[in-house]
Amino acid sequence: xxxxxxxxxxxxxxxxxxxxxxxxxxxxxxxxxxxxxxxxxxxxxxxxxxxxxxxxxxxxxxxxxxxxxxxxxxxxxxxxxxxxxxxxxxxxxxxxxxxxxxxxxxxxxxxxxxxxxxxxxxxxxxxxxxxxxxxxxxxxxxxxxxxxxxxxxxxxxxxxxxxxxxx
Amino acid sequence: xxxxxxxxxxxxxxxxxxxxxxxxxxxxxxxxxxxxxxxxxxxxxxxxxxxxxxxxxxxxxxxxxxxxxxxxxxxxxxxxxxxxxxxxxxxxxxxxxxxxxxxxxxxxxxxxxxxxxxxxxxxxxxxxxxxxxxxxxxxxxxxxxxxxxxxxxxxxxxxxxxxxxxxxxxxxxxxxxxxxxxxxxxxxxxxxxxxxxxxxxxxxxxxxxxxxxxxxxxxxxxxxxxxxxxxxxxxxxxxxxxxxxxxxxxxxxxxxxxxxxxxxxxxxxxxxxxxxxxxxxxxxxxxxxxxxxxxxxxxxxxxxxxxxxxxxxxxxxxxxxxxxxxxxxxxxxxxxxxxxxxxxxxxxxxxxxxxxxxxxxxxxxxxxxxxxxxxxxxxxxxxxxxxxxxxxxxxxxxxxxxxxxxxxxxxxxxxxxxxxxxxxxxxxxxx
Numbered sequence: 364x365x366x367x368x369x370x371x372x373x374x375x376x377x378x379x380x381x382x383x384x385x386x387x388x389x390x391x392x393x394x395x396x397x398x399x400x401x402x403x404x405x406x407x408x409x410x411x412x413x414x415x416x417x418x419x420x421x422x423x424x425x426x427x428x429x430x431x432x433x434x435x436x437x438x439x440x441x442x443x444x445x446x447x448x449x450x451x452x453x454x455x456x457x458x459x460x461x462x463x464x465x466x467x468x469x470x471x472x473x474x475x476x477x478x479x480x481x482x483x484x485x486x487x488x489x490x491x492x493x494x495x496x497x498x499x500x501x502x503x504x505x506x507x508x509x510x511x512x513x514x515x516x517x518x519x520x521x522x523x524x525x526x527x528x529x530x
Numbered sequence: 531x532x533x534x535x536x537x538x539x540x541x542x543x544x545x546x547x548x549x550x551x552x553x554x555x556x557x558x559x560x561x562x563x564x565x566x567x568x569x570x571x572x573x574x575x576x577x578x579x580x581x582x583x584x585x586x587x588x589x590x591x592x593x594x595x596x597x598x599x600x601x602x603x604x605x606x607x608x609x610x611x612x613x614x615x616x617x618x619x620x621x622x623x624x625x626x627x628x629x630x631x632x633x634x635x636x637x638x639x640x641x642x643x644x645x646x647x648x649x650x651x652x653x654x655x656x657x658x659x660x661x662x663x664x665x666x667x668x669x670x671x672x673x674x675x676x677x678x679x680x681x682x683x684x685x686x687x688x689x690x691x692x693x694x695x696x697x698x699x700x701x702x703x704x705x706x707x708x709x710x711x712x713x714x715x716x717x718x719x720x721x722x723x724x725x726x727x728x729x730x731x732x733x734x735x736x737x738x739x740x741x742x743x744x745x746x747x748x749x750x751x752x753x754x755x756x757x758x759x760x761x762x763x764x765x766x767x768x769x770x771x772x773x774x775x776x777x778x779x780x781x782x783x784x785x786x787x788x789x790x791x792x793x794x795x796x797x798x799x800x801x802x803x804x805x806x807x808x809x810x811x812x813x814x815x816x817x818x819x820x821x822x823x824x825x826x827x828x829x830x831x832x833x834x835x836x837x838x839x840x841x842x843x844x845x846x847x848x849x850x851x852x853x854x855x856x857x858x859x860x861x862x863x864x865x866x867x868x869x870x871x872x873x874x875x876x877x878x879x880x881x882x883x884x885x886x887x888x889x890x891x892x893x894x895x896x897x898x899x900x901x902x903x904x905x906x907x908x909x910x911x912x913x914x915x916x917x918x919x920x921x922x923x924x925x926x927x928x929x930x931x932x933x934x935x936x937x938x939x940x941x942x943x944x945x946x947x948x949x950x951x952x953x954x955x956x957x958x959x960x961x
Contacts, residue, residue, distance in 0.1 A: 379807040380800050383594065390591060390777040394770060408588060416585045418594065419818065422811020423553070425804075432551035432812055433866050437908055439549035454550050461558050465581075469574030473582075476575070498578050 368511055375425055375504070379418065386414045409486040413494045420501040427458070428508050430522055444521055452516050455509040462505040470498025534830045538563040538823075552869045553812070556819040557581075560826050577822045584821025585814055588773055589695060589702060593688050593813060595776025598806035599757075600642035602783040605802075607793040608754040609651035612637045615751035618744040621736030625728025627663055629721050630736075631656045631670070632677040636717045639681015641757055643688050645904060645912050648678040653919045661920075663734055669727065671920035672930035675912045676720055676938065679901035682867065683713030683894065686761050686779070689867050691772060692813070693893045696820070696875035700889045702772040703765045704961040708890050708952040712898055712945050719937035727933070753790065757782055766959055813868050820872035827876060837881045847885045851946055854878055855899055862903015863910070870900050887949070894952040895945050902938050905931065 389411035397403040426432050439450060478492040512522060541562045545555035557577065564573040616633040623629055631652065639648035653674040660670040682689050685706035694702045739747070760782060761775045770778065787794040794802075827833060844850055858878075861870050875896070882892040905912050907924055917924055944951050 376804055380803045383598075383803045383807045386591065386594065387598075387777060387780060390595070390773060391781070394774045394777065411591055412586055412588055415587075415591055415594070415814070416582055418807050419585045419811050419814030420582075422807045423815040426808050426812050426815075427551075429808065431808065432553060432815070433869065434549045434551045434555075435546050435864060435909065436549045437864075438547050450548055453548065457545070457550055457558060458554055461554055461561065464570070465557060465561060465574045465577050468571075469576075469578035472571060472575045473578045495578075495582055498582060 368507075371504075371507070372428065375421065375428070379422055379425055382414050382418050382421070386411050386418065389414065405486040409484060413484075413487075416494060417497045420497045421504075424501050424504040424508065427505055447521055448516050448519075451522050452513060455513050455516070459506050459509045462502040462509070466502025466505065467499045470495065470502055473498065534563055534566065534826075535832060537566055538826070552865070553815040553819045556816070556823050556869070556873070560819070560823045564826060576825070580822035580825045581818035584818045587695060588771070589691065590814070590817070591773040592686075592691050592702070592771075592776040594806050594810040595773070595780050596643045596686055596688050596691075597809045598802060599776070599779040599783040600644050600647055601802045601806055602780070602787050602794060603638075603642050603754075603757075604644075604647045604651050605787060605794045605798070607787070607791045608641065609634070609638055609655060611751045611754055612641075613652065613655055614747045617736060618739050618747035622738040623725065624735060625724045625733055626736040627656065627660045627665060628670070628673050628724035628728055628733075631660065631673055632680075632717055632720050632724060635674060635677035636680045636684060636713070637755070639678055640684035640686070640713075641681075641754065643681060643686055645678040645681055645901075646915055648681050649674055649912050649915045650919065652678070653916055657916075657920045665733055666731070666930070667920045668922050668926045669930040671916040671922055672927045672934055673720065673724060674920075675905040675910075675916040675927070676931065676934040677717065678912050678916075679904050680713050680717050680720075682897055682901050682904070683709040683716065685709050686758075686772075686775070687897075688813075689871060689897055689900075690893065692817070692868055693871050693875060693897065695817070696824075696872050697879055697889050697893060700893060701961060704890055704956040705893055706762060706765060706772075707956040707959055707961055708894050709897070710955050711951055712894050712941060715941045715944065715951070716898070716901075716938055719941050720934055723933045723937045727930075753786055757786075766961070816869050816872055820869070823873070824876045833876055833880050836877055837884060840881050841884060848947070850881065850885060851887075854882065855895070855942065855946060858896060858899035859903055859906075862900035863906040863908065864903075865909075866911075867897070867900045867904060870903075871896065888953065890956065891945070891949050891952045895942070898938070898942050898945055902935060902942065906935070 389407040392407045393404060439447060442450065474492045474495045477495055478490060482491045483489070484491055516522070538559050542555055542559035545558055546552065561573065561577060613630060613634045616630045620626065620629045620633060634652045634656065635648045638652050639645060642648060657667065657670050657674065661667050681687065687706070687709060690705045690709055691702055694700045694705055757779060761779050764770045764775050764778065765772055788796060840850060858874065861874065879889060879892055883889065904910050907913060907928065913924060917927065
């Protein structure tokens with residue numbers, strides 16, 4: 364089981380690096396095509412936007428895995444280990460419910476609707492359902508990582524909280 | 531509407547206190563509130579749709595780029611060169627090292643766009659140096675924390691991009707220009723406090739360097755400072771968009787740190803990409819969830835109702851503006867800047883506009899407010915990082931922070947009541 368999770372971690376990290384690098388290349392090509400070729404590319408603009416949606420959702424999973432989403436940890440940090448663990452179990456359950464309802468179910472409904480309506484993107488001519496598919500995918504990944512956290516919590520570990528700022 | 535607001539706020543606060551990540555707190559509170567009056571399927575589909583809709587924006591692409599270039603710059607020996615340049619120029623003034631600290635934080639905060647990055651890059655060099663010369667470490671830590679927040683106003687600044695999106699279309703170029711004067715004023719006011727304090731304490735000044743050496747140190751900082759010129763000049767001159775400027779900033783910082791200074795290895799690049807993806811995603815999930823929430827707010831006509839309520843409190847616009855400032859300072863002390871901007875812009879901006887404030891001025895006022903919150907207890911990454919570097923405790927740096935808060939507050943009042951402070955630069959440039 365652990366090796367499967369490790370494999371998942373690595374794949375997720377590799378995918379994020381790849382998508383970030385692609386976004387960088389897309390926008391650079393945007394500048395080059397506009398100034399050097401005098402023919403601005405609308406394809407790379409759209410592609411960069413869609414890739415950003417993927418970075419946002421998959422990166423949110425990664426940040427959840429590394430426990431670095433921003434939270435008000437004032438009360439949590441003051442709790443005794445037992446209460447801290449109970450609260451963290453509750454947080455995992457809430458994230459599972461949200462991910463299952465909004466990201467997996469709502470996201471699936473949205474993908475289904477867009478595929479049915481054949482909503483096509485302007486420049487790339489791909490179905491928007493493919494772009495939105497990141498919602499159910501990230502929802503499933505969030506549920507998997509929450510379950511991993513839960514199993515850690517039940518075996519007696521407390522999750523580390525981090526202090527960081529957004530931008 | 532009363533019921534909706536109550537449910538939304540109640541659920542949000544409970545989740546926040548339980549330390550549920552803020553982005554999930556916003557999402558869950560929105561979901562619960564919608565389920566009061568809506569069926570499950572349309573509710574979850576709407577939230578899902580608003581979330582991706584909120585992320586689908588070319589302007590947002592600037593954020594990962596500025597984060598990435600900030601990460602590269604943070605590693606690339608740029609802090610050291612900025613400090614040496616500031617030292618050569620103003621080190622000989624009273625409280626020289628404290629002033630150098632402020633100016634370096636301003637420059638580095640502007641370049642890297644992150645207050646925490648500025649705190650650790652400048653603080654880890656300046657705090658031991660100041661201690662060696664006899665400065666009180668608590669004072670030094672307080673100065674670093676306050677000065678690091680000026681980078682939020684001095685462009686390029688991610689938080690101003692986030693505000694531009696939350697406000698629904700204020701020009702990023704105009705916001706960037708609007709941030710300059712207030713950001714510099716905050717820096718100058720902090721420097722005045724430092725000078726007075728240093729004189730009282732009889733802190734030593736640095737030796738005056740020969741002119742040739744001063745010129746040499748300044749020249750060494752030029753390539754780092756050129757980034758600001760490149761990015762801001764390009765955006766203001768209409769040569770490229772903020773997003774494209776971000777991509778150019780990434781390549782320039784790579785060229786500088788990897789090619790010229792050789793302090794970052796190419797092999798470190800993938801891990802920096804990953805880190806920037808993570809930081810960006812934290813912000814993006816907040817944006818997605820807040821987009822769903824602000825849809826719910828406007829669906830229930832809450833901003834308008836709230837605005838009517840606030841305007842009915844007093845006929846005096848000064849009182850209302852002070853009230854908004856007070857709320858924002860308290861919010862800023864608890865919430866991180868990004869969620870605070872995303873949540874409170876749709877609520878307060880309509881009020882401010884009815885009082886005749888431009889979205890530009892309101893944005894600067896809000897970010898300055900939250901900057902004060904960023905270096906105020908109980909929550910604030912900047913404070914924790916400075917305390918860790920200075921090896922001191924949070925409670926010890928509160929006292930030296932008070933005169934610095936006062937200085938920032940004076941500038942806040944200027945920004946709130948004198949539109950010229952934020953609007954002169956953009957207007958002058960025709961933005």
